[in-house]
Amino acid sequence: MLRLIAVVLILTLATLTALLQFGVLPNPFDRAPAVPPVPPLLTSLEAGDTDGVVAALEAGADPSQVDANGRTALMVAAQHAGPLEIEALLAHGADVDARSADGMTALMLALRHARTSEVPLLLLNAGADPTLTDAAGNGMLHFADQNSAVRNSGLYPRLQELTQLPFFSGWPSAYVVPVPGSTLSSRAAHWPAAPRAYRNGIHEGFDFYDGAVSGAPIAYGTAIVAMASGTVVRADHGYVEMTRAEYDEVIVASRTVMITPEDMLDRLRGMQVWLEHPGGFVTRYAHLSSIPPEVQVGARVTQGQVVGFTGNSGTVEAADGTQDDPHPHVEIWREDEYLGQGREPAEIFEMARQLFGSRGLPPRWGP
Numbered sequence: 001m002l003r004l005i006a007v008v009l010i011l012t013l014a015t016l017t018a019l020l021q022f023g024v025l026p027n028p029f030d031r032a033p034a035v036p037p038v039p040p041l042l043t044s045l046e047a048g049d050t051d052g053v054v055a056a057l058e059a060g061a062d063p064s065q066v067d068a069n070g071r072t073a074l075m076v077a078a079q080h081a082g083p084l085e086i087e088a089l090l091a092h093g094a095d096v097d098a099r100s101a102d103g104m105t106a107l108m109l110a111l112r113h114a115r116t117s118e119v120p121l122l123l124l125n126a127g128a129d130p131t132l133t134d135a136a137g138n139g140m141l142h143f144a145d146q147n148s149a150v151r152n153s154g155l156y157p158r159l160q161e162l163t164q165l166p167f168f169s170g171w172p173s174a175y176v177v178p179v180p181g182s183t184l185s186s187r188a189a190h191w192p193a194a195p196r197a198y199r200n201g202i203h204e205g206f207d208f209y210d211g212a213v214s215g216a217p218i219a220y221g222t223a224i225v226a227m228a229s230g231t232v233v234r235a236d237h238g239y240v241e242m243t244r245a246e247y248d249e250v251i252v253a254s255r256t257v258m259i260t261p262e263d264m265l266d267r268l269r270g271m272q273v274w275l276e277h278p279g280g281f282v283t284r285y286a287h288l289s290s291i292p293p294e295v296q297v298g299a300r301v302t303q304g305q306v307v308g309f310t311g312n313s314g315t316v317e318a319a320d321g322t323q324d325d326p327h328p329h330v331e332i333w334r335e336d337e338y339l340g341q342g343r344e345p346a347e348i349f350e351m352a353r354q355l356f357g358s359r360g361l362p363p364r365w366g367p
Contacts, residue, residue: 040056040061041053041056041057041061041062041063041065041073042065042067042073042076044056045073045076045077045080045081045085046076046080046081047080048080048081048082048085050081050082050084050085050088053077053081053084053085053088053089054088057088057089057092063089063092063093063094064093064094064095064098066100069100070100070101070102071100071104071109072094072095072098072100072106073089073094074086074089074090074094074095074096074098074106075098075100075104075105075106075109077089077106078106078107078109078110078113078114078119078123079109079110079112079113080113082118082119083118083119083122086106086119086122086123086126086278087122087278090126090278090279090280091278096123096126096127096128096279097127097128097129097132099132101135102134102135102136103132103133103134103135103136104134105128105129105132105134106123106128107120107123107124107128107129107130107132107140108132108134108138108140108143109143110123111140111143111144111147111150111159112143112144112146112147113147114147114149114150115149116149116153117149117150117153117154117155117156120144120150120155120159121155121174121303122229122278124155124158124159124162124172124173124174125172125173125174125175125228125229125277125278125279125281125303126172126277126278126279126281127169127170127171127172127173127279127281129167129169130159130162130163130167130173131162131163131165131166131167139163140159140162140163141159141160141163144156144159155174158173158174158357159174161357161358162174162354165350165353165354166350167354168350168351168354170334171332171334171339171351171354171355172228172277172279172281172332172355173354173355174228174357175227175228175303175332175355175356176225176227176228176303176304176356176360177227177356177360178208178224178225178226178227178285178328178330179208179213179216179218179222179223179224179225179310179328180216180223180225180304181215181216182208182213182214182215182216182218183213183214183215183359183360183361183362184206184208184213184352184356184360184361184362185206185207185208185209185212185213185362185365186212186213186214186362186363186364186365186366187209187212187365187366187367188345188348188349188365188366188367189203189367190203190206190207190208190209190212191203191206191207191340191345191348191349191352192204192205192206192331192338192339192340192341192343192348193340193341193342193343193344193345193348196260198251199251199254199255199260199264199265199268200254200255200257200258200259200260201254201259201260201265202259202260204265204331204338204341205284205286205329205330205331205332205338206329206330206331206352207327207328207329208310208327208328208329208330209327210327213362214362214363218310218326218327218328219310219326220289220310220311220312220323220326221289221309221310221311221326222309222310222326222328223306223308223309223310224285224288224306224307224308224309224310224328224330225303225304225305225306225307226275226283226301226302226303226304226305226307227275227283227303227330227332227355228275228277228281228283228303229277229278229300229301229302229303230275230276230277230278230283230300230301231275231276231298231299231300231301232273232274232275232295232296232297232298232299232300232301232307233274233275233276233282233297234272234273234274234297235273235274235291235295235296235297236271236272236273236288236291237291237293237296239270239271239288239313241270241313241318241319242267242314242318242319243319244316244319244320246319247316247319250264250267250268267314268314268315269284269286269287269314269329270286270287270288270311270312270313270314270315270318271286271287271288271289271290271291271308271311271313271314272284272285272286272288273285273288273291273295273307273308275301275307280334280335281332281333281334282332282333282334283330283331283332283333284330284331284333285307285308285328285329285330286313286314286328286329286330286331287310287311287312287313287314287315287326287327287328287329288308288309288310288311288313289308289309289310289311289312289313289323289326290308290309290311291307291308291309292306292307292308295307295308310326310327310328311323311326312324312325312326312327332355339351339355345365345367349361349365
């Protein structure tokens with residue numbers, strides 16, 4: 001009897017060993033590798049720990065949480081951290097204009113404490129309202145004047161102007177004109193929301209035609225720069241121009257409906273580069289002749305960096321094989337709405353002033 005029990009125990013032990021060895025049963029003696037703790041979001045922001053900030057946000061940290069002083073995470077970042085932490089918070093839904101009990105905003109703190117003008121510029125590009133005041137009635141210039149890094153920067157004159165203008169909430173400011181040295185066109189027909197009867201459509205951006213802009217000549221190959229820093233999300237390096245027959249087919253198809261279909265309109269924009277910016281804005285650069293090789297999807301570009309060269313791609317002139325009528329075409333989008341959509345020219349002009357500053361506007365304009 002004892003021999004039988006011993007045999008059963010031996011067989012049982014051998015079976016359990018085999019099951020553990022082949023992973024059929026969990027091994028109670030194996031310890032799972034320790035998961036490193038996620039650092040607190042606010043602590044990482046105060047330390048300028050970019051990796052810790054990203055890890056906390058990806059682990060589900062609330063980007064709207066506040067510290068003991070009632071400052072939001074974005075405010076803490078504006079005071080202690082840098083552009084990468086700001087961008088991470090905005091990408092996870094941080095409110096760019098959230099206010100503390102004393103009326104402070106992230107932009108106010110950035111203007112007061114930033115080591116350079118880069119962070120305040122980023123917040124303005126992301127749609128921060130420069131006309132807000134704190135609970136004591138102090139405006140943005142009050143905080144900028146206390147910081148020589150901002151006060152002595154090229155951003156300061158733009159900030160001075162922005163604080164005196166009506167602000168179109170939800171849209172960016174402190175962009176640069178995409179053709180260096182140029183103004184916008186003096187013709188409203190070259191602005192967003194202008195009709196395009198030849199294709200039963202509406203214009204969605206700004207055209208820059210030589211002779212209609214001031215400050216700089218525009219020709220085939222003129223450089224086009226990023227209006228704000230961002231990430232490349234489209235770059236048509238392999239673009240192939242339409243033939244005249246293909247172009248005519250697109251126009252005929254567009255004329256058979258009440259509004260130009262999006263796929264047809266995309267073809268008519270020609271070679272394009274799209275950039276995504278903090279705050280969720282997207283800028284599009286169209287009718288290009290070529291794109292720098294370093295402008296690839298996923299690449300980061302800085303404000304003022306060349307992202308393309310003027311051409312006429314997507315137009316009838318290009319389809320005919322000529323370089324006639326070259327002109328940059330740029331658009332600014334917020335989700336599915338382009339800047340100027342459904343607005344009158346006078347209002348679009350003021351939106352452009354917010355975006356590009358008065359120096360980027362023509363001295364006068366007309367139809």
